[in-house]
Amino acid sequence: MFVLIVGCGRVGSSVARGMLREGHQVSCLDEDPESHARLEVGLEKSWEDLGGQFTVGAGLETEALVAAGIEQADVFIASTDGDNTNIIISQIAQKRYEVPTVIARVLDPLRAEWYRRQGLQTVCPTKVAIDMLESAVRESAGRGGTPPPEPAAEAA
């Protein structure tokens, strides 16, 4: 599979390495040339020697998207640090380039939920964190931490 990842921060670069390790063809696009170094963290060889591709450019620039291979992409991942950027470029990937699988990282749970209902696959790390924190608190209570007050006690 050809995976195109826009936004090569901590999330994007880790996913890129993981997908390359699993034998997929991986291309990354980021505005910041320095983000290339993040791709090679923990790798023995250079990103390119391992078969990876890296392009400098913004996700809204069609030339950059084409150079990064969007026309061949099977999967498009938008993981820049801007929710709006991710939502907009994902729709461009869907509507203009008809990439079969498009996934947007959206930190704001409300926007993530609404766009998900509009047919855009979104991943919301904030929602995941909220769920994990809540269940960690519940577990702690279950293990004998301070129990929640009895409803009866409150009523009295």
Added chain:
Amino acid sequence: MYIIVVGAGKVGWNLARELLEKEHEVTLIESDRRRYLTVEQELEHNVSYGDASELWVLERAGIQRADMVIAVTGDDEDNMLICQVAREKYLVDQIIARVNNPRNRQHFDLLGVKPSVSATDLILRLLEHEVPEYGLVHLLDLQEEQLEIIEMLLGKDSGLIGRRVGDLSMPEGSLLISVLRSGKGFVPTADTVLEEGDEVLAVLDPGKEDELKALFGPDDNGA
């Protein structure tokens, strides 16, 4: 009318002031705290602090009852998203988006965010209008209707000077609609004789520009 304006830069601030003077109800939303405090000194309760790409901020501003949303931030992604959400989630009738980078206009079109306004494009149009060597000026694109309106200046070497409009072989799919002469405009008849310095407006099917240009241009193949 209730109008929400997003982005209190120079454009948004002045726009909000003008709309208020025209007695519209206006909420201007600004996400930068310092800018908000500056603008708030003048516009007071008509300004609201927050990031308008967050849905709850739009809801707090009363987007459900807004007649129009105008997004004029300095960020094209934000303007696209805000207008898209306004129209598709909150069913706002009228949206207007500002395009900061003209190369992004294609994305606004793709997402159906229109009308969109680009200052760069407007200045380029004006420049074309003020610098006559372009010859042919695009005045209006009626994209939905598949028509264009253009303006041409008849230079002194145009082959059409002294000719009757009725004798011109206008390309199929084009029509002369008016002549501007010495600051006045009129609708030409078949007997109108073209003069040097006339500005001619024509309506045409897209793609006919080159044929018209050849007809009106300096070379003498105008018959």
